[in-house]
Amino acid sequence: MKKTIKKPELLAPAGTLEKLKIAIDYGADAVYIGGQGFGLRTRAGNFSFEEMQEGVAYAERHQAKVYVAANMVTHVDDEKGADEFFKKLAAIGIHGVIVSDPALIEICQEAAPALEVHLSTQASAVNAETLNFWQELGLKRVVLGREVTMEELKAISQNSAVDIEVFVHGAMCISYSGRCVLSNHMSLRDANRGGCSQSCRWKYQLYDLDGAGNRRDFSGPAGEPFSMSAVDLCMLEHLPDLIENGADSLKIEGRMKSIHYVSTVVNVYRKAIDTYLADPAHYQFDPHWLDEIWKVSQRELSTGFYYAEPTAAEQLFGPRRKRPTYTFIGEVLAYDEATKIATIRQRNHFSVGDAIEFYGPQWQTHFMQQVEWMENEDGERIDRAPNPMMLLTMPVTAPVRAGDMIRKKGEPA
Ligand code: SF4
Known part of the structure; x- marks a missing residue:
């Protein structure tokens, strides 16, 4: 067969x-x-x-x-x-x-x-x-x-x-294959009926009691909280x-x-x-x-x-040993070929001077640039994009397409 x-x-x-x-x-x-x-x-x-x-x-x-x-x-x-x-x-x-x-x-x-x-x-x-x-x-x-x-x-x-x-x-x-009742016990939410509260990923203090009732701490060398994730x-x-x-x-x-x-x-x-x-x-x-x-x-x-x-x-018994390297900041809604200006919808904070990366499906778009300037919907220059879902315009150094994504260097806050 x-x-x-x-x-x-x-x-x-x-x-x-x-x-x-x-x-x-x-x-x-x-x-x-x-x-x-x-x-x-x-x-x-x-x-x-x-x-x-x-x-x-x-x-x-x-x-x-x-x-x-x-x-x-x-x-x-x-x-x-x-x-x-x-x-x-x-x-x-x-x-x-x-x-x-x-x-x-x-x-x-x-x-x-x-x-x-x-x-x-x-x-x-x-x-x-x-x-x-x-x-x-x-x-x-x-x-x-x-x-x-x-x-x-x-x-x-x-x-x-x-x-x-x-x-x-x-x-x-x-x-085993997600057959878990940890969430049921920790948060009264049935993991097998759609309610998993990811209790295995919470931070716990791990200790044992010796014969005299003294705590023996197993939290790790730096006293890190313990996770079962x-x-x-x-x-x-x-x-x-x-x-x-x-x-x-x-x-x-x-x-x-x-x-x-x-x-x-x-x-x-x-x-x-x-x-x-x-x-x-x-x-x-x-x-x-x-x-x-x-x-x-x-x-x-x-x-x-x-x-x-x-x-x-x-297993992630302690803190993460490796971190993501970028933060998502927005998506491209439109691009004007004549002016080389992109209209974007912001998703996270970023500022003029930030190093940002554009990428698109199958990397037809894939480049980095600095944010030279940006304008809000009223055409006012702003140094920082503060509100999620704001519409902004900014100059781009290469053509972009609607649906391309933008991220900035540096891990999420
Ligand atoms: S994510 Fe964690 S708490 Fe949720 S079902 Fe899986 S092992 Fe259990």
């Missing part, structure tokens, strides 16, 4: 309609979103049916797909309304739903038989027999548990014909391994991430995948791609479980 290697899908997170469009503009083949129910990100900007409709239309204009995550664990009565929900998704033209609970899978298959069902990573599928089981039940794709190794991916793909989706970038859970996954340097070992879809985690994050990470992975596919035999990883990734805010990076069991270095 060995599969032939084909071009993998680059699958990006989209917490809002704006992020959906940006992810597609920057190179995603597909995006995954949340609806108003049945998902695991109640704090992400979940889509109304109207927004989904607009998202599907936008995606299809760009030959991309939209999947909806409906991967909560349903307790008694939680599944109420799921049949109507799935029918509506099918009517809108959603290309697939990501589900883990067998109750929701069955409801979806009965209510909307044409809607493609993908098994969520929450279901912890980590062997070929499990994939074949779900395929026999009519599922088209399985998102593997993040705990699979590269060798296991190879074995799975050689013994199963169902589409395989794997994570390539983003946050990891310290619990894992560092983030980054498979950018190992994409050929994933593609050659049978991954059909490469998934970036992070529906709650910013447009800066989505545009940057999608851009880099698009470039690396296309470079590899253009000439696999002579493919060479470009270290600048990793520098690009480090321009956005994230935890430190590792290869997760793919090559070895994560060690203590893959």
Whole structure:
């Protein structure tokens, strides 16, 4: 049942309609979103049916797909309304739903038989027999548990014909495939019903009591607070391994991430995948791609479980050891070729004299310059852009396009 290697899908997170469009503009083949129910990100900007409709239309204009995550664990009565929900998704033209609970899978298959069902990573599928089981039940794709190794991916793909989706970038859970109740205990929010409060990433004081009741502090040499958080996954340097070992879809985690994050990470992975596919035999990883990734805010990076069991270095027990190098400041709305003036929408503070970088989809725009001057909407010169979402004009040293992004050197405050 060995599969032939084909071009993998680059699958990006989209917490809002704006992020959906940006992810597609920057190179995603597909995006995954949340609806108003049945998902695991109640704090992400979940889509109304109207927004989904607009998202599907936008995606299809760009030959991309939209999947909806409906991967909560349903307790008694939680599944109420799921049949109507799935029918509506099918009517809108959603290309697939990501589900883990067998109750929701069955409801979806009965209510909307044409809607493609993908098994969520929450279901912890980590062997070929499990994939074949779900395929026999009519599922088209399985998102593997993040705990699979590269060798296991190879074995799975050689013994199963169902589409395989794997994570390539983003946050990891310290619990097995996100099956975690830490948040339930710490904040009374059920992680498996969309309420995770990221309790593993909080700062704790760690100590033990000896026989006499004295505290023995385990907080670390500098008295640092203790966190249970894992560092983030980054498979950018190992994409050929994933593609050659049978991954059909490469998934970036992070529906709650910013447009800066989505545009940057999608851009880099698009470039690396296309470079590899253009000439696999002579493919060479470009270290600048990793520098690009480090321009956005994230935890430190590792290869997760793919090559070895994560060690203590893959946990964030103390403070971050590496920081992002840029701060997102805005996006380009328009450019006047005659005057070489760009209109931008500001997102974060910046000032005249700051070193700023413009970048765009597939780096058609990519240059640095200093802010020479800028004007507000009333045409007044200002030294500092103070209010988020202000419209500004400024001269640029190279052509820019609507949709390009701007960041300044220096980590976020
Ligand atoms: S608390 Fe941490 S480990 Fe648990 S589900 Fe949330 S992110 Fe995952």
